[in-house]
Every structure is written in structure tokens, then in C-alpha cells.
Amino acid sequence: MNVRFNDPLSLLPYQTGLLVTPLKEAAARGQSSLDSKQTAVVLGEPIPIVFCRRLSNVGGVFVSPSATEGRFSNNASTNELTVRLQLVLSEGDLPQLQIRDVFQRACRVGTWKQSYDSRTEAWLPGNVITSVAGKKFWNCPYYCGTGGTYDNITTLSYLNTHADGDETWDKQVHCFVRQGMKVTRILDDTLGPSNNVVDLALYLIRQSSRFPEAMLDLDAMESAALFTNANGFFYNGLFDQSNNLEDWLQGISRNFLLRVSDKNGKKAFKPRLPVNDNGTIKTTTISWVFTFTEDHILPDGFEIEYISLAERKPICAQMLWRQQPDDDIGIIRVMQVRFSNEAANGPFEQIDLSQFCTSENHAVKVGAYEVARRKYVTHSLRLRIKPDAFNSTLTLGDIVRVRLRRETEVDEVSLHDFLYEVERINKTISGIVELDLIHFPINASGQSILAVLVNNASGTGVLLPTGRSNFECDDPDRREDPDPLPTDPQPPPDPPDPPDGEEDLPDDEDPAPPGPDVPNPPDPAEPNPPEICGGTGGEGRPLPGDEMEVCGGTEVCDGMYNEWYLCPGSSTEINPSCTKVSQGVAVKYINANNSAGLRVFVRGRCPDPSSPDGYGPPTDSEGTPPIGGDDGKDWAPTPNPTSATRFRINGGAAAPIGEIRSELLDFLSTTGPIIYVKRGTFTPYDNPALIYYGWVWVRYTAPNGTVVNVSSSATGGYIDNASLGGLGINPKPWGGSVTNLDTGQPWPFS
């Protein structure tokens, strides 16, 4: 059984996002610098995502697009400068901006066009500034861009003119985007701008291509989207900072009173507060799905961890958000949220929502949750319980009751009686269920304290003035002009080369196992086995009569005690079927004539006075090739004898050696250096008994000049299989049947 709860229970509130303390506090991230120098795109930067949807005068985002191309020219007489910029507004398709929403610095100036999936307008990038006598030279960029395809990107073309000496020509341009990138909204299944953070999360998860669709809990996602929508938690922001997706999901969910959960392996957002079917915060009496008592909890199955004092002390939450007027640039606002009479002078904890939050109520409710959970959520619990009716029904996020008797005083029983929210479920093969629970505080009416506090929290509704009263730098009538920007999509002037900028590696390699074995290097700690020399046949193959010895220099030691073995031809090592044929210090062995087909092994042992027989453990050689060939047929070891000069058949023990029985001459013949047994020419002798005792002699001269006699003498006086190189299949082959001699094969002295 595996138990995967490795994390201490004290980490649970942090892992669930209940306790998160900002590591650093800084200026509001939603603030834009108006009077800065125009920025340029740098390769490798993330393409920004403008994600917003302005509804009921809430929402939208102010962005400062970077330039990719520029064209700079001047009038040859007045020196008036004309600046054209190609700008990247966002990834994806954005509805057309309104004329009143485009700026350079804080001024509504210039001529603008907007396109999707292409560059905008046909002008060519370049610097064609000329020097005008008596005028200041325009020091404009010389590297003006080359253009690209702008696939799935919304682009802007900006044109403006500047009088001689105007130093604002290189100032940043800005746009107020009311309707951001189009996505398919989960709530109405419609393609269009969205301000729902769940839509943004789904877009990013899907675009990351690392998450199968089957592992998304879309029902839970839709419920979470309904929750944020019903409670006015909207995302209106620019997403342009490189992030880890998991980190971003964890971080952003907390600011929408959501949390990321994995339920049955499927990822989803889940509200941190109880909700009604319509997505609103549930402030009625909470019911629970199961009550755990002493009957369910296993021995040592109760573990409790109280949240530390540092995370419980009252704070004043400073909530940063962005007030976004309809006709002006947004301003950052701060709302302080605290309990009455608590943390009046701090500590202050800043929570910056200004990057995406344009609703005061949103900021206040998140702040209310942060200060309330410090006050009321006191502990977490881990239970090990036996399976029961809950086993098939209990799911993540359910509310359960734990009611345990504490009998520690005489005549008085106290109760551990709280509601909890199920944070983790671990089911084991043994049936034991482990639950991680977080305290779910309720009031006397059975309502969720946090839900009531958050639901009732609301902002002041006060809108601060922007502090701007002078709009004279705007072009006339721009401030109230809601007309959309014209569009003018154009192909790239100079398509990138190579066209796709990619290198596709071939994917035609099938992994395969490694090839034939490569022998490992010998272990220097192990003695090398002795090697056998003395074979006079081809490639050192031993022949009957050869004197076998341990090759010089391969002895395991001086004075090695040799034990010679003849083993069956199939043997790869000395085994019980082998026969010890000779032994002694440095002794050699002469192959018997009837040893064809057998292998020779030598076992070497070194002197060891501590051993009972005076010699130590054995080291065995490898076997020689079979004597006379692999199966005894390849009797002759000489591949191509210089000559096979003589043969005879002796008529028997009584007959003189050298007598050639002419009636058998057709039985053997020579063809050049190779001796054959003729097929089908054997004539049975009329007196087999004579042949039975006959000898066959063959004499040949090996290439090294050695004259070799092969005879049947060693077989006991009759011709047998071995002495005929295995051609005979009967130890008494002369019974008269031609089949007794398989003459289809050469009697190979080759």
C-alpha cells in the first residue's frame, strides 16, 4: 500500500492558496507611463494578450503597443517630419478600436488603422530623411524593420506629422482597448471579447498544448465562470509577462476568489465560497453531506494543525485597483479593508489587482475575504477513516461535519464539532480513505461567516477625478468620436526568408536495439584462461594424432597442473560428459585417432600448498574446434592438401600392408588433391568378412609438408565412421549396401 501524503498538514493552507502573503510590495502594475519613449519589439518577447470586455462602463485596458516597423520622412522645405509606425496590439483578433481611444502621449492625435492577421497599410519601412538647410536634422532610426507575416496578430498603423523641431515625434503611442481578444466564451459559447478569467485560463491552457482536453473539467470551469460573472469579478488586463502556467493559475485564481483544483485528475477552477445555482455567493444555512464520528475514524487517524499566529493577526488589506473612466486614461485607486477597530494603524498588506481589476466591489470583496479568513479560519484537519456510505459520494469541495467526543474530565464530555471543506481525498487499495480538511466557519445561523462577510462587502462607489482638465492637445472632436478605426490589411513587403523560419527535423528513425554483442574487456583481476595450441589443421583445428599443449605464455602460472579433457562436440565448457584423458604438470596430450568430432579442453591449476592436493582452483580453457571437423565428417583439417598421393586398402590383418585389392579400387579415387568416394560405384565384395577386418589407408601431404597417414587401424581393425571421416554410417559398413556409404559428400581433404 502506498500512502502519498508526504506533505505536512501545516502546508495545507498554503498549498490550497488560503494563506498567501505577498513577498514584495511595489508600485501598481496597472499604471502606464504616458510620456515615455516609443518602445520597439524585441525578438523572443512574449506577444501580449489584451484580454478585456468593457460592460456598463466597467472594464477595458490601457496598453502601450510596441513598434515593429517605421518609416521616417521629411518635407524638403519645411522639414516637417512624417512618422509611420507599425505596432503590435495583441495576439489574436481584436474588434476595431475607437478613434477616441488612440493616443500619443496623453493626446488623441495621428491617423490610425487596424488590421488582423497581417500588417496594416502598404507603406514601406525606411529612413528617407533629408537635410534641410537652416533646419534641425531629424535624427531618426536607420534600422526601420523588415516586416513579417503577423499571423494571428492584431496590428496598428500609426501616422503623424511633426513640425520642425517638435521633440515629441518619438513618444510612446497608447490605446485604450474596450473589447479585447476574441475567444469562445464558456458561458454563452459565443466568439467575442471576454472579461471572464476562466475564459482566459482556458485559452492559455489550450494554447500551451501541454494539457489534453480530456483532463479539463469544463462543467466545473463553467460553474466558476458563472461565479465570477455573477459577482462582478472581471479580468480587464494586459497579459504580457512570461509565466509558468501553473503558477499563474494559482496566483490569479486567488484574486477572483477561486482556487485551482484537480478533481478525478481533471483541472478546474472552484469558488472559495459556497455558491448558489446562479453563481451568487450562498449566504443561507450551510448543509453538510456527511458527519464523521468516532465510528469512522481509525486509530491514530486524527491530526490537527492550527494556523500560526502570524497568519492570524488582523491586518488592513490595501487593495489596488484601476478606475477606468469612459473618456480618459485610467487611474490607480487604493481601498483599505479591515475589521472595525482592528489594524487601524496596520499592519498593512498590499494586494495589487490594478493590472486587471477595474471594479471597486471586486477589490473590496477580495480584501474582505483576505481579512476574514485570517480571523475565522483557524485550523486544518487530516482524517484516516474506514470506508462507508460516503465512499461513492464524497467529492472535493464538499462540506462535512466532524463531531468527536472528548472525554477528558469526570462527568463532562466536550465535543470537537466543526464543519470542514474537503480539500484532498486519498483512496488506497486497502479501502482506507484519507481526507484533508480545512475549517469552514459558520455562525449561529449556520451561515458561512466568510460568505456573509464577502457578500456584504461593497465599495464606496466614489469615482475620483482624473486630475486632467486640459484636452487641447487632442485633435479636434477626437475625444467624443466612437467611430471604429479603418482597416487596411496588407501582405508583408518583404516576406521573411526562409518563409517559415523553421527547421523541421526528419522523424523517420525507429529506435532499435544495439547490434551484435561487443565483448567486454577482460577483467584484469581475473587470470586469463590457458589457450590450447598444437592443432595442425586449418586455422589451428586439431587432428587426430596432434600433440596438444598449452600455448606458451598463456599458462595461468608457472608449474601449472594441466588436466586434459575430451568433451562432446556440443560442449562449451568442461562438464560431466567429458572424459579426463591426461593430467600432470605441464603435460601435453596427443589426440587419439578415434577422437574425431570431440573437443579438447585443458584445465589449469596453480600450485597451492594450502590446498589438500597442492593445487588451487581451476581455470578452464575454451574448447578447441571439434577434432577433425564440427561433426566428424570434416575429417581432414587441411583445406587444400598439396597432394593426396597414395591410398590403398589393406586386405586384412593377415594380408601384407600395401596389398591393394583391385576389386575395391573403384571405391576410392582421387581428383587432384581431393579424394572422393565415388557415388554409386561400390561393388560389394564377395567376402565381406575380409573387408570387415580390412584397413583403409590414405596418405596425403599437408601444405606444410607434413605427410599424414590416415588409417582405420585405430578403430580396432575395421573401418568405422570416424576413420572414414564420418562418411560411413555403420561401424561395419561393408555389409554390401551402397547406402552404408553416403558418397554424396566428398571425403573432404579440402
Add this chain to the structure above:
Amino acid sequence: MTNRSQAQYLRIFNENTTYTRWQSYYIGTTVTWQSASWSYHPFNADGLIGGTSGSDVGVSIEVPATSTAVQVFTDALSSNRLCQLLIYEFNSSRQQVSPPSNQLLIGSYVGEVTGISGSFSLLQVQLGSSLAPVGAQTPPRKYTNYLVGAPIRL
């Protein structure tokens, strides 16, 4: 008297194809459940069925390292196949021949095969999410020459 038993079912699949259906309760038998055949293969699974993302949520499967198992899980790992674990509970004091029609689903988990480890004879297969807790993944697209050429230098 209730004799509570659990039967575990494992399915490896992708969008279009189911590659493997195993069950580990009915030894040596192929059973039919939910109109599909589940062949016997020994394995044990347990772990976090539900939890907060990033808190080691996932399921671990122990399986003998047979050639079939090695092939099935390494293919799943290489090809990003999904693995679904189903845990049913039922009263085994009745028949034990085939899955009872009234067995209750007490656990379900869908995950990718995120890791395989173990010994020569035993594999431990981790199911979870391939969403890496480290590394930048968003925004998903970056500026390239293909998209914007050689950008202006200001």
C-alpha cells in the same frame, strides 16, 4: 454481513482509440463491464483522487514488469496517451464471477502517464498532469522573424 471489496479497472486511450483495458480483480478472466471487455492483468493503484493543484495530486500504479506492461506504459508515456483508473466497490459476499451490476464507482482518475520507475520486475507508474510546475509557458507565443521580421531599432 457486508464484505466490502474493491475492483480496479484501467483504460489507456487517446482521443480516438482505446489501447488497453485491464482489470485486476477477476484473476485470469476477461470480464465485461460497461459494454467493454476488460482483460486480467495484475496491478495496484492508489493515491490522491482529488486535491489542490500542485500538491502532489496523482495516482500511482504498481504493476509487474511484464513485457506487455512495459510496452503498454512506455508507449503511453511516449505518445501522451491518457490513463483512466476506475475503482468500484461492491459486496463480495455474493458471487465473484463477474462485475456485479450494482457496484459503486468510488474513485475515478484521468491522467497522463507522467513517469515510470521501479525495478526489473516491478514498475511504478505515475499518473498526473504534464503541466510542468517550472518553466515559462505563457503567453504562449513569442515574437519571431517569421512574424515580425527584423524589428525596428529605436
